[in-house]
Amino acid sequence: MKKNISLLIMLVIIIPIMTGCWDQKGVDKLAIVIGLGIDQTDKGNIRLTAQVVKPTSSNEIINTKSKIELITSEGTDIQQAINNFSKITSQIMFFPHVKVIVFGRKIVISGINDIVDYVNRNPSFRKTSCVLVTDKKASEILMTDVMLQEYPSIGIEGIVAMYDKTSQTVGVKWKDFIKNIDNINIGTLASKIYIVENKEEKKKIIEIQGTFIIKKGKLIGELDNKETEALLWVRSKGKNGSLTLNCPDGQPGKLGLTNNNVKTKLNKITYDEKNGQMAMEIQVKVASEIEKMACEKSVNQKFFNKIESEQASKMKLQIESMLEKTKMLNTDVIDFLSVYQNKNPRKMKEIKNNWENTFKKINISVKVESTIKNTGMSLDSKQNY
Amino acid sequence: MKLYGKLEKVNLIFWVTNMKIEERVNSDVSINIDYLKCKFSNCSDVIYREINVFSEEKHDTVLIWIDGLTDMNLINDDIVKRLIKIRYTKDKQYFIQSEDKVQNNIVSIADIKVHTKMSEVIDSLLSGNTIIFIDGLDECIIASTRGGQFRSITEPKSESIVRGPMQGFTENIKINVGLIRGIIKNSDLKVESLKLGNVSKTDVTITYIDGIVNESILKEVKKRVNKINLDAILDSSYIEELIEDHPYSPFPQIAHTERPDKVAAHLLEGRVAIIVDGSPFVLLVPSIFIQFLQSSDDYYERYFMAFAVRMVRYLFFILALTFPSIYIAITTYHQEMLPTTLLMSVAGAQSGVPFPALIEAFIMELMLEALREAGVRLPKTVGQAVSIVGALVIGEAAVSAGIVSPLMVIVVATTAIASFTIPGFSIAISVRLLRFPLMLFAATLGFYGIMIGLIALLIHLCKLESFGIPYLSPLAPLEKADLKDTVIRVPWWSMKKRPTILKPKKIKRR
Numbered sequence: 001m002k003k004n005i006s007l008l009i010m011l012v013i014i015i016p017i018m019t020g021c022w023d024q025k026g027v028d029k030l031a032i033v034i035g036l037g038i039d040q041t042d043k044g045n046i047r048l049t050a051q052v053v054k055p056t057s058s059n060e061i062i063n064t065k066s067k068i069e070l071i072t073s074e075g076t077d078i079q080q081a082i083n084n085f086s087k088i089t090s091q092i093m094f095f096p097h098v099k100v101i102v103f104g105r106k107i108v109i110s111g112i113n114d115i116v117d118y119v120n121r122n123p124s125f126r127k128t129s130c131v132l133v134t135d136k137k138a139s140e141i142l143m144t145d146v147m148l149q150e151y152p153s154i155g156i157e158g159i160v161a162m163y164d165k166t167s168q169t170v171g172v173k174w175k176d177f178i179k180n181i182d183n184i185n186i187g188t189l190a191s192k193i194y195i196v197e198n199k200e201e202k203k204k205i206i207e208i209q210g211t212f213i214i215k216k217g218k219l220i221g222e223l224d225n226k227e228t229e230a231l232l233w234v235r236s237k238g239k240n241g242s243l244t245l246n247c248p249d250g251q252p253g254k255l256g257l258t259n260n261n262v263k264t265k266l267n268k269i270t271y272d273e274k275n276g277q278m279a280m281e282i283q284v285k286v287a288s289e290i291e292k293m294a295c296e297k298s299v300n301q302k303f304f305n306k307i308e309s310e311q312a313s314k315m316k317l318q319i320e321s322m323l324e325k326t327k328m329l330n331t332d333v334i335d336f337l338s339v340y341q342n343k344n345p346r347k348m349k350e351i352k353n354n355w356e357n358t359f360k361k362i363n364i365s366v367k368v369e370s371t372i373k374n375t376g377m378s379l380d381s382k383q384n385y
Numbered sequence: 386m387k388l389y390g391k392l393e394k395v396n397l398i399f400w401v402t403n404m405k406i407e408e409r410v411n412s413d414v415s416i417n418i419d420y421l422k423c424k425f426s427n428c429s430d431v432i433y434r435e436i437n438v439f440s441e442e443k444h445d446t447v448l449i450w451i452d453g454l455t456d457m458n459l460i461n462d463d464i465v466k467r468l469i470k471i472r473y474t475k476d477k478q479y480f481i482q483s484e485d486k487v488q489n490n491i492v493s494i495a496d497i498k499v500h501t502k503m504s505e506v507i508d509s510l511l512s513g514n515t516i517i518f519i520d521g522l523d524e525c526i527i528a529s530t531r532g533g534q535f536r537s538i539t540e541p542k543s544e545s546i547v548r549g550p551m552q553g554f555t556e557n558i559k560i561n562v563g564l565i566r567g568i569i570k571n572s573d574l575k576v577e578s579l580k581l582g583n584v585s586k587t588d589v590t591i592t593y594i595d596g597i598v599n600e601s602i603l604k605e606v607k608k609r610v611n612k613i614n615l616d617a618i619l620d621s622s623y624i625e626e627l628i629e630d631h632p633y634s635p636f637p638q639i640a641h642t643e644r645p646d647k648v649a650a651h652l653l654e655g656r657v658a659i660i661v662d663g664s665p666f667v668l669l670v671p672s673i674f675i676q677f678l679q680s681s682d683d684y685y686e687r688y689f690m691a692f693a694v695r696m697v698r699y700l701f702f703i704l705a706l707t708f709p710s711i712y713i714a715i716t717t718y719h720q721e722m723l724p725t726t727l728l729m730s731v732a733g734a735q736s737g738v739p740f741p742a743l744i745e746a747f748i749m750e751l752m753l754e755a756l757r758e759a760g761v762r763l764p765k766t767v768g769q770a771v772s773i774v775g776a777l778v779i780g781e782a783a784v785s786a787g788i789v790s791p792l793m794v795i796v797v798a799t800t801a802i803a804s805f806t807i808p809g810f811s812i813a814i815s816v817r818l819l820r821f822p823l824m825l826f827a828a829t830l831g832f833y834g835i836m837i838g839l840i841a842l843l844i845h846l847c848k849l850e851s852f853g854i855p856y857l858s859p860l861a862p863l864e865k866a867d868l869k870d871t872v873i874r875v876p877w878w879s880m881k882k883r884p885t886i887l888k889p890k891k892i893k894r895r
Contacts (some may be wrong), residue, residue: 005633012822016829024717026741030388055732096721097728154725378454
C-alpha cells in the first residue's frame with residue numbers, strides 16, 4: 001500500500017516536471033491577428049498583411065487613435081510568407097481569431113488554389129472567417145477604417161453578416177467558399193469590397209457591395225448589385241431587398257416595396273439527350289410589403305394586383321439579365337448540376353464531363369409570382385396631386 | 386481512623402498500584418479510605434466526609450465525592466441531611482446497618498446502586514457519583530449526584546440554517562443522548578455505551594434504531610470501535626480517524642454533525658451514530674459522498690427551493706475544484722476558446738505582469754489560504770477587517786502594483802466564495818487542497834492535464850467504500866429509486882421508501 005502511494009506521488013510529481021511547459025503560449029507572446037490580406041507583388045511573390053490587435057493594459061490610458069497595427073511579410077508562397085513573419089516580430093502569429101480574409105485582385109486572377117488548400121489544412125484557421133475580394137490591393141483595405149467600429153476587421157465581419165439587410169452582396173464565409181471550390185463546373189462567390197473616398201473630409205471608408213465570381217481558382221467575372229440581388233433571389237435569400245416601381249395606370253409618383261420572403265424552386269428539369277439540351281424552370285414566389293406609396297388612387301385589391309404583376313415582370317427581367325451574364329462568363333453559379341443530380345443521379349455522370357457545353361445551350365425559363373402582404377390596415381396615400 | 390504501620394502502608398501502596406488484582410470493598414471503612422487515599426494521592430478535589438450515623442463514637446459512615454463533578458445541592462439535601470437526621474431519632478435500633486435499609490429508607494437519591502468491586506467504585510467516583518461506605522458492610526452504596534457546569538444548549542455554530550430546529554449538541558453525553566431521545570421517542574432507539582481510552586476512560590455511546598439498521602453494518606461498527614486502543618479520546622475525530630476504511634484518502638468517509646435533528650434523520654435512514662463524551666460532534670456511519678454536499682436546509686424548505694439551491698451548490702462545488710485550473714489552461718494553451726474581445730482584455734491585463742499564469746495563481750491562492758487561516762485566530766474586533774472584502778482590497782493593491790492581473794483576482798475570489806458554499810467542512814478542505822495539484826497539471830498539460838487529474842480523482846472516488854457501502858452510491862452503482870434525494874429532493878409525499886443503499890431492514894417509511 002505504501003509502495004503504491006509513494007509510486008503514485010512520484011509519478012504525479014515527475015510527469016508534469018518532465019513535460020514542463022511544452023507547447024505553452026503565454027498570452028503576452030501572442031500577436032492576435034484579426035484580419036489577413038493576401039496580395040501579389042510585382043515580382044510574383046505573395047505579400048501578407050496581418051491586422052494585429054494592440055493589447056492595452058487597463059492601467060494605461062486608452063489611445064483612441066489606433067487599436068490595431070499592420071504587419072506585412074513577403075514570401076515566394078504562402079507558407080514562406082507566414083514563416084517570414086518571424087523575421088520581423090518576436091510575437092507568435094495567432095491565427096484562430098482571424099475574422100476576415102481579403103484577397104487582392106491580382107492574386108485571384110493568377111489563381112488561389114494553393115492558398116486555399118493551405119488555409120484549409122492549417123488547424124489554426126477557422127472556417128467561419130469571411131472571404132472578400134477587392135478590386136485593388138488587400139493591404140489598402142486593411143488600413144482603412146470602418147464606420148463606427150474600432151477594430152476594422154470586426155466591422156467588416158459585421159457588415160458581411162448583415163448582408164440580408166440590403167441584399168446587395170453575398171455573405172460568404174470560409175466554409176461556404178470552399179464548398180465548391182474544387183468543383184470545376186461551378187463558380188464560387190466572394191463578396192466585393194472596395195474603398196470609398198470622401199474627398200472633402202479626406203476620409204477613406206470601406207464599402208461592401210457586389211460579388212466576384214471565381215472558377216477553377218481564378219477570377220472570372222463580376223456581378224454588380226442588381227445581378228447579385230437576382231442571384232440571391234434564385235437562392236431563396238433575397239430578404240429586405242427593395243424595389244421602386246412607378247405607380248400603375250400611368251399615375252405620377254413612385255412606389256416602394258420590400259421583399260419579406262423569397263422562395264425559389266427549380267422545377268421541370270428536363271434533359272434532351274440527342275441535342276444535349278437541358279431545360280429548367282426557375283419558379284420564384286415573393287411576398288412583399290409596401291414601404292411607401294405616393295399614388296393617387298385609393299387602395300383596393302385591383303390596385304394590389306397591378307402592383308404585383310409589375311413587380312413580377314421587373315424581377316423576371318432582373319433574373320434573366322443575371323442568367324445572361326453568367327452564360328456569357330460561362331459559369332454556372334446557381335449550381336444547376338446538383339439540382340439535376342438530385343432528380344436523376346444516373347444520368348449525371350454523362351453530363352458532368354461535358355457540363356460546359358451543356359451549360360451554353362441551357363434553356364432557362366423564369367416565372368415569378370408575387371403577393372403583397374400585410375395590407376390589412378393599409379391607408380390611402382397622403383399625397384395631394 | 387486508624388492507619389496501619391509503615392510496612393503495611395508500603396504493602397498497601399504496592400498492592401494498590403498493581404491494578405491487576407480485583408479489589409473488593411472491605412467491611413472496615415478505614416481500609417477502604419486508605420485505599421482510595423493512596424489511589425487519589427495528591428488529588429485535593431476528592432472530598433471525604435465522615436459522619437457518625439449509627440454509633441456515637443465512631444465515624445462509621447464516610448461519604449466520598451469529587452468536587453466539581455457533583456451537584457452539591459443533591460449531596461447536601463438528600464444524603465447528608467438525611468444521614469444526620471438519624472442521630473436524632475429515638476428508634477435508632479431500627480436502622481441497623483444494612484445497605485438495604487440505607488438505600489431504601491435513608492438516602493433519598495433516585496439513582497442508587499450497590500457495588501462490591503473497587504474498580505467500579507473508582508469509576509463511578511470519577512463520573513461524579515457519591516460513594517457511601519458504611520462500617521461493617523462489605524458493599525458500598527453509590528448514589529448518582531452528577532452535576533457540574535456545562536455549556537448550555539445553543540445554536541450550532543458550524544451548521545447554521547435558515548429554518549428548522551436550532552438546538553445543538555453540548556459536551557455532556559447525557560444531554561446529547563437526551564436530545565436525540567427527545568426527537569425519536571421510540572423504544573427501538575438503542576443506546577449502547579462503552580468506555581474507550583486507557584487513561585481518559587471516555588464514555589462513548591453507539592446509537593441506532595433497531596429494526597431499521599442493517600445488522601452487518603452494526604456489527605462492523607461495534608467491532609471496529611471495540612478494537613480502539615488509545616490512551617485518550619479527546620474528540621470524536623480521534624475515533625473517526627481510527628475506524629475509517631481508507632485512511633490515506635483525502636476525502637472523509639465519516640460524517641459528523643452538531644445538530645440532533647440531523648442525527649435523528651440519519652438514524653431513521655439506517656445509520657449508526659457514535660456519541661463521544663466531551664465533544665459536541667456526533668459521528669454518523671456509514672457516509673457517502675453526496676451527504677457532504679447536502680444540508681438540513683434542503684429538507685426544511687419546500688422542494689423547489691431545495692432543487693435550485695442544490696443545483697447552485699453542485700455547480701459551485703465543481704467550480705471550487707477546477708476554476709483556477711481552467712483559467713490557467715485556457716490562457717496558456719487554449720486561447721482560441723475565448724471570444725476575441727475577452728482575449729484582448731486578458732492579453733491587455735497580462736501585458737504588465739511579470740509572472741506566468743501559474744505563478745500568479747499560486748501567489749493569490751496562497752495569500753487567500755493564509756488570510757483564511759489567520760482569520761480564524763484573530764480576535765473578533767480585528768477579525769472583521771480580515772474578510773473576503775479585505776482580501777479583495779489587497780487584491781486591488783496587488784493589481785495596481787502590477788504583481789497579478791485583475792482577472793486573476795476575480796477568479797480567486799470566485800473560487801473562495803465557491804468553496805464556502807459547500808456544507809460539509811471536511812470535504813471543503815479536501816477540495817481546497819486538491820485544487821493545487823490540479824493547477825499544476827493544468828499549467829503543464831492544459832485541458833488534457835485537467836482531464837487526467839479529474840479522471841484520476843474519479844477513479845479514486847469510485848474505489849472508496851465506507852463500511853461496505855460504495856462511496857459514490859447512489860450515482861455509481863446506480864440506484865434509480867435513491868436518486869430522489871441526490872440531485873433533487875422530491876417532496877415528502879413522494880418519498881415512500883428509505884434509501885436502499887444502506888440496506889435497511891424496513892424499506893417502507895409508512
